[in-house]
């Protein structure tokens with residue numbers, strides 16, 4: 001770390017005490033972009049780095065609701081509106097017990113650069129709650145969503161801030177959130193993405209983050225003249241992202257040997273294919289069940305821990321932040337892994353990323369590799385604006401094209417700034433320069 005980066009990060013840590021995940025996300029970007037800022041007097045004069053690490057607005061609110069036994073429950077809601085230089089704030093809502101201000105800030109910070117990479121007109125933000133839908137009834141989830149929107153609606157809207165799903169927020173939650181928003185503002189607005197297909201949603205939005213991550217990985221493999229055909233792949237989730245990544249890997253001829261939840265994983269040496277793959281897609285979204293149900297149905301063993309000791313060619317982490325530690329990275333490299341595409345946000349620790357890069361692994365960071373989800377949210381907004389719905393093929397072709405372009409921009413930028421093949425630098429610098437130039441044009445606001 002250069003002295004300039006060290007000094008800057010010292011201030012970030014002092015201003016945002018205890019926000020470990022936020023420090024980590026900022027540190028990675030600052031390390032990539034400091035050489036760019038040092039060479040550009042306009043950026044330095046405008047205090048671009050100092051401004052860009054400060055959210056435009058962050059709201060935190062009480063979410064009281066009543067559970068099925070009639071007990072009053074209290075959760076905490078967040079929306080961090082990070083940057084609107086490129087468009088309305090845009091980014092998902094995460095409902096998970098781990099959610100706190102640090103997590104939402106790190107996610108919002110990453111989202112601003114990710115959205116810039118999509119080339120669509122979207123700023124960056126993120127929100128959520130420490131409420132977990134797991135183990136709750138539909139009625140409880142609905143009452144929680146209504147209570148959450150009871151405050152959030154004041155801060156959002158189609159030209160202000162456009163939420164979507166993230167971990168714990170899928171089609172069911174988006175429906176309840178949208179319904180309550182519409183009731184409160186008395187307008188049906190093409191707002192919030194991930195909507196139901198019969199009331200303004202986009203085809204492929206559900207699949208987009210998973211498909212997009214695999215498209216990005218396929219582009220990385222192609223730089224070495226390789227394809228997914230015959231590759232062994234480890235995936236660490238089974239939800240929206242993991243299950244659709246699995247679907248796409250199968251389609252491209254790869255073999256997915258693991259899926260996982262937060263504590264356990266399943267290893268299927270012959271691959272999760274056909275019936276099993278279809279069941280994984282429905283497991284949470286339709287059946288509201290976990291890996292135990294899969295294990296029971298197919299007589300598979302539920303193994304403790306993370307799947308990263310499993311030999312594979314490609315790893316697609318789709319779980320929580322920092323789920324790949326240095327030890328995991330060492331095991332992956334030692335077992336022959338040549339490509340890592342981050343489906344989740346910041347699933348690899350800084351040390352793990354360095355190990356991958358030092359060992360010639362193609363490493364696609366989340367803000368580039370998983371940008372297909374939000375890119376397709378952007379396509380959903382476009383369809384809502386023009387009051388049209390595109391076909392599955394049209395949306396998928398646009399998604400593929402966007403992922404190709406992001407891959408290309410990352411590679412070209414990495415090369416132009418003297419670190420060829422470093423997708424982390426490529427994504428961080430390309431995203432930063434786009435947002436920073438827009439901020440320069442818009443003055444000190």
Ligand code: 2IT
Nearest residue numbers: 091092164165166374377
């Ligand atoms: O991390 C992400 O990019 C998302 N959760 C999707 C955000 C969105 O607005 O579609």
